[in-house]
Amino acid sequence: MSQPNVQNEQRSTVGHVVIVGCGRVGAGLAERMLGHDHTVAVIDTERSAFKRVANLDVERIEGVGYDRDTLRSAGIERAVALAAVTNGDNSNIVIARTGREAFGVRRVFARIYDMRRAAVYERLGIPTVASARLTIDMSMRQLLPLDDAVRWVDPSAQVCLVERPASRALIGTSVGRLESDGTVRLAALRRLGVSVVPAADLVVQEGDLLYLMVPNDRVAELQASWADAGEGKVTS
Numbered sequence: 024m025s026q027p028n029v030q031n032e033q034r035s036t037v038g039h040v041v042i043v044g045c046g047r048v049g050a051g052l053a054e055r056m057l058g059h060d061h062t063v064a065v066i067d068t069e070r071s072a073f074k075r076v077a078n079l080d081v082e083r084i085e086g087v088g089y090d091r092d093t094l095r096s097a098g099i100e101r102a103v104a105l106a107a108v109t110n111g112d113n114s115n116i117v118i119a120r121t122g123r124e125a126f127g128v129r130r131v132f133a134r135i136y137d138m139r140r141a142a143v144y145e146r147l148g149i150p151t152v153a154s155a156r157l158t159i160d161m162s163m164r165q166l167l168p169l170d171d172a173v174r175w176v177d178p179s180a181q182v183c184l185v186e187r188p189a190s191r192a193l194i195g196t197s198v199g200r201l202e203s204d205g206t207v208r209l210a211a212l213r214r215l216g217v218s219v220v221p222a223a224d225l226v227v228q229e230g231d232l233l234y235l236m237v238p239n240d241r242v243a244e245l246q247a248s249w250a251d252a253g254e255g256k257v258t259s
Contacts, residue, residue, distance in 0.1 A: 043088030
């Protein structure tokens, strides 16, 4: 069901945006896009969802967001952007890929609920935006890591970037030896205010600052090694 708005067609606009999903996120996004002088079409399977945009100058399309005819009714062929913000991860990724691959929309993104899928979507070239629950989960990983040395966690929460000054246990150790078991990588080393990507034969010196990529489940082990400044190894 399409409800085109004549005023929507007549005003001078920047471009056309299609939003699939008329929940709070979709409705809020539609309002913001209108504020930036875009025309907007909103798709949802439930007619009742459109009450959230009842006072907005948008087209309302009732249908399945990954159906190509539904997308055409929403103006996907002239769209400059597509947002897939339904409550289903699978639907969102299919919608985003259909918009990009079938209709050539350059700017697309998909909302996600399952953080394990974020990296997969990124590899498919589909930028993702987190649900509120996922944002909270990822924020907790940043706010309450094993210690404040964790500077970054990848979207799948499997790899961390850890910043650490060289302890006595590391001084005199070569980069090659530090990385010898294949699970720790020294991404960068900062010495006397200058950062470098270290070669395998570089030896850690007192005062060095290390940036290590490590598996998330090994951070505690590494912390124990660093705390034991006089002995022990960084890797096992």
